[in-house]
Amino acid sequence: MTRRIALVVNPTSGKGLGARVAPVVRGRLAAAGLTVDVHATTSAEDVGRISADVIASGADAVALIGGDGTIHLGAQVLARSGMPFGVIPAGTGNDFARGIGVPLNDPAAAADLIVAGNTRAVDLAVAKDEFITTVVAGGFDSLVNKRANAMTWPKGNSRYTLATLAELRTFKPLEYVVTVDDEVIETRAMLVAVGTGPTYGGGLQICAGAEIDDGLLDVTIIQPVSRLTLLQMFPKLSKGTHVGHPMIRALRGRTVRIDSPGITAYADGEPLGALPVDITIAPGALTVYA
Numbered sequence: 001m002t003r004r005i006a007l008v009v010n011p012t013s014g015k016g017l018g019a020r021v022a023p024v025v026r027g028r029l030a031a032a033g034l035t036v037d038v039h040a041t042t043s044a045e046d047v048g049r050i051s052a053d054v055i056a057s058g059a060d061a062v063a064l065i066g067g068d069g070t071i072h073l074g075a076q077v078l079a080r081s082g083m084p085f086g087v088i089p090a091g092t093g094n095d096f097a098r099g100i101g102v103p104l105n106d107p108a109a110a111a112d113l114i115v116a117g118n119t120r121a122v123d124l125a126v127a128k129d130e131f132i133t134t135v136v137a138g139g140f141d142s143l144v145n146k147r148a149n150a151m152t153w154p155k156g157n158s159r160y161t162l163a164t165l166a167e168l169r170t171f172k173p174l175e176y177v178v179t180v181d182d183e184v185i186e187t188r189a190m191l192v193a194v195g196t197g198p199t200y201g202g203g204l205q206i207c208a209g210a211e212i213d214d215g216l217l218d219v220t221i222i223q224p225v226s227r228l229t230l231l232q233m234f235p236k237l238s239k240g241t242h243v244g245h246p247m248i249r250a251l252r253g254r255t256v257r258i259d260s261p262g263i264t265a266y267a268d269g270e271p272l273g274a275l276p277v278d279i280t281i282a283p284g285a286l287t288v289y290a
């Protein structure tokens with residue numbers, strides 16, 4: 001019997017990359033003998049609504065073409081459904097795809113993982129009643145995100161560089177209470193991040209070493225460092241060479257609370273809400289092709 005797969009496409013992901021990638025992926029899946037139904041989304045709400053319809057339709061699998069925002073929306077419905085879920089990276093960050101080992105710049109190769117049909121169950125975090133597929137964080141990076149979102153110029157990643165430099169001028173370490181299982185840590189810090197996978201922000205290894213299926217949350221606390229050291233840390237986060245820095249504290253646990261007054265938490269690259277945030281783990285909640 002042929003496998004029937006629904007291809008849910010966010011055409012706006014990656015500034016139109018989603019729309020460009022869709023025919024390539026459709027062709028690859030069809031050439032391999034799968035029956036492919038393509039659904040283009042016209043709004044954020046469509047991602048969950050269409051995913052729910054696909055589950056109800058009895059399709060064998062679903063694939064999402066998009067970035068971390070699209071995966072986040074789909075995961076709200078697909079988590080715990082048991083429906084095998086393929087990821088075709090087409091965003092700017094693609095940290096969930098990176099975490100499960102899907103090729104990032106080769107949509108045909110990503111489609112081939114769906115054709116091969118090997119699945120694994122991966123963990124999701126849960127915070128403020130939402131499933132989170134990558135990292136929840138709050139601190140210096142929240143302020144940079146907020147500033148960058150308010151800027152109309154420049155477009156693209158240089159906006160984050162400018163926002164980072166602007167924020168660095170005035171940033172002072174924040175007061176946190178971080179609770180990991182039964183351990184309560186009162187500390188000043190630059191930021192606190194909690195992830196199921198290792199990266200956010202398009203490959204920054206903020207939770208370096210996080211295993212996507214170990215049933216645990218990885219917690220990173222960047223304790224107070226000078227502005228220059230913080231700036232120098234960003235390229236190191238990309239390469240993973242920050243690991244072992246004396247001011248970076250790494251912990252693991254099953255429940256985490258982050259609290260710092262006046263700070264907004266971000267999750268999967270979008271604002272999640274004001275701290276405090278309680279984070280738990282949903283082990284093996286999503287079944288992915290990888």
Ligand SMILES: Nc1ncnc2c1ncn2[C@@H]1O[C@H](COP(=O)(O)OP(=O)(O)OP(=O)(O)O)[C@@H](O)[C@H]1O
Binds near residue numbers: 094095
């Ligand atoms: N037609 C649409 N379908 C789905 N989402 C849409 C659509 N138009 C705009 N959006 C918005 O796009 C966001 C998702 O974009 P996505 O994250 O997939 O791409 P990106 O921002 O380019 O990549 P990344 O998150 O990896 O940086 C959603 O949160 C939603 O608000």
